[in-house]
Every structure is written in C-alpha cells, then in structure tokens.
Amino acid sequence: NAGVTQTPKFRILKIGQSMTLQCAQDMNHNYMYWYRQDPGMGLKLIYYSVGAGITDKGEVPNGYNVSRSTTEDFPLRLELAAPSQTSVYFCASSPIDEDISYEQYFGPGTRLTVT
Amino acid sequence: DQQVKQNSPSLSVQEGRISILNCDYTNSMFDYFLWYKKYPAEGPTFLISISSIKDKNEDGRFTVFLNKSAKHLSLHIVPSQPGDSAVYFCAASESQGAQKLVFGQGTRLTINP
DSSP: OOOEEEEOSEEEEOTTOOEEEEEEESSOOSEEEEEEEOTTSOEEEEEEEEETTEEEEOSOOTTEEEOOSSSSBOOEEESSOOGGGOEEEEEEEEOOOTTOOOOOEEOOOEEEEEO | OOSEEOOOSEEEEETTSOEEEEEEEOOTTOOEEEEEEEOTTSOOEEEEEEETTOSEEEETTEEEEEETTTTEEEEEESSOOGGGOEEEEEEEEOSSSSOOOEEOOOEEEEEEO
C-alpha cells in the first residue's frame, strides 16, 4: 500500500491564481481530511469528508473548496490564491474503527507559497 | 481560542534520560487524545493515544498520562534515543462525529548524545 499520497510536493503561486492539491489513499478509508500547518503552529482542519459525496467545513475553510466523488480521492481547490494561504498542506485519512482509535494517517504534505 | 496548548516550544534531553512533553486542553467535550511525531518534510505519524476512561496508556518506551480534572496530559519517553528527536504534537477529539482532531502547537524535542 502506498498509504496517503499528495501531489505536488511544492508549488509557488501568484496572487489570484488557482490550483488543486491532489490527495489519494489506497487503504479504503471512509474518512478523509485536509489540514494546514503554518510555521510554528499546529495543524488546523480545513475540510473533511465522511464518505464519497459528503464533505463538511472544518476550522479554517475560507478560500478553499473540496469534493469527494470517490472513496480514494479528496482534492482541495484554491480558487483565488492569497499570501495568507502560504502554508504546508496535509491530507489524512482514517477508517471507521469499531475500537474508535482515532488514528489518522497523513500524507507527506504540499508546501505552497503564494507571492 | 486555542483549545489544545503545548506551552513548551522546545525541549532538550540527554540520551538515555526521560523526556516529558506536556499538553493542556480547555474543551471538556474532548474524550480522546493522541500524540503524533513529525520529522522535517514528512507528515505526522501516530505515536500513542488514550481514551478519557483511562488515566494511563503504555506502548514500549512511550507512556501517556491523562489527568481529566486538570485537563492535562503528558507523554513520557524512557529511555530517550537520538531517533526521538522530532516535533511532537498533542491532539484531541470528541468521540461523536467524524473524529476531527484539534492540534496543539507542537514541541520540538532534541535528544543530545
């Protein structure tokens, strides 16, 4: 299993440009999440999904959109990039676990700079 | 409003000694707590967790203690090894719903040989 994969690893955007951060998992997990990590800070939840076709906002959703058409993929869309969106973005997934372990499996991250 | 706080940005410990990382939370609805470890340029990896019905959970060199009345948890690493040098994040979740995690700011642990 590749686990959680993210592309691209790095990206520089100009203000006002758009892009999609890709995330895929091959573990058949129902739950998927997008977090951002700013320097010296913890991870903050942007959006999450409990299954294909179901998404919901997290703590910091403004400026982002998501979709979940399949169990495997959970892309994050930035429509009008702003310098405040300069961050490292992590995608994660977790199974519906009867033991409720809450462990989430993270991808390697995408480092985005908006200038 | 920071619901999960790690007040020590960094900690330096000698190899072989005990490392103690602390975490405080304010939301009394949290009932599951996790520690993640993160190396540079990698995603966080799960280390250990504890449910609010317990006050201690051990896994090898790692032990997590939970004090619900004080809304405080700690991670003990014994003995500390150079490979433990990383950033450690405390995270918390409510048991209802989609397992959304709220993270602390992280503590950078450095193990000195």
